[in-house]
Amino acid sequence: MMQSAAVLPTESPVKGVPEILGVPMQQIPQCAGCSQHILDKFILKVLDRHWHSKCLKCADCQALLADKCFSRAGNVYCKEDFFKGDFCC
Numbered sequence: 001m002m003q004s005a006a007v008l009p010t011e012s013p014v015k016g017v018p019e020i021l022g023v024p025m026q027q028i029p030q031c032a033g034c035s036q037h038i039l040d041k042f043i044l045k046v047l048d049r050h051w052h053s054k055c056l057k058c059a060d061c062q063a064l065l066a067d068k069c070f071s072r073a074g075n076v077y078c079k080e081d082f083f084k085g086d087f088c089c
């Protein structure tokens with residue numbers, strides 16, 4: 001007889017926390033940009049969220065913002081876009 005396999009929701013709690021490099025997954029920060037766990041040596045913390053250095057980009061022009069960034073309304077911008085944002089085209 002045919003039996004369909006039950007699909008478990010991914011959010012369901014798992015028994016036993018998978019570990020990476022001896023650190024429980026729950027303690028590894030998740031990137032706010034790509035939602036992946038951040039295993040980089042450098043973790044950016046902006047707007048109380050963690051980011052890969054390659055994922056922190058200007059919401060407008062996609063420029064990398066590893067050096068400095070400006071935030072407004074939950075988005076991050078490069079300097080130019082942050083200051084030009086007051087104008088509407």
Ligand SMILES: [Zn+2]
Pocket residue numbers: 031032033034035036051052054055
């Ligand atoms: Zn990322």
Ligand SMILES: [Zn+2]
Pocket residue numbers: 058059060061062063077078079080081082
């Ligand atoms: Zn920009």
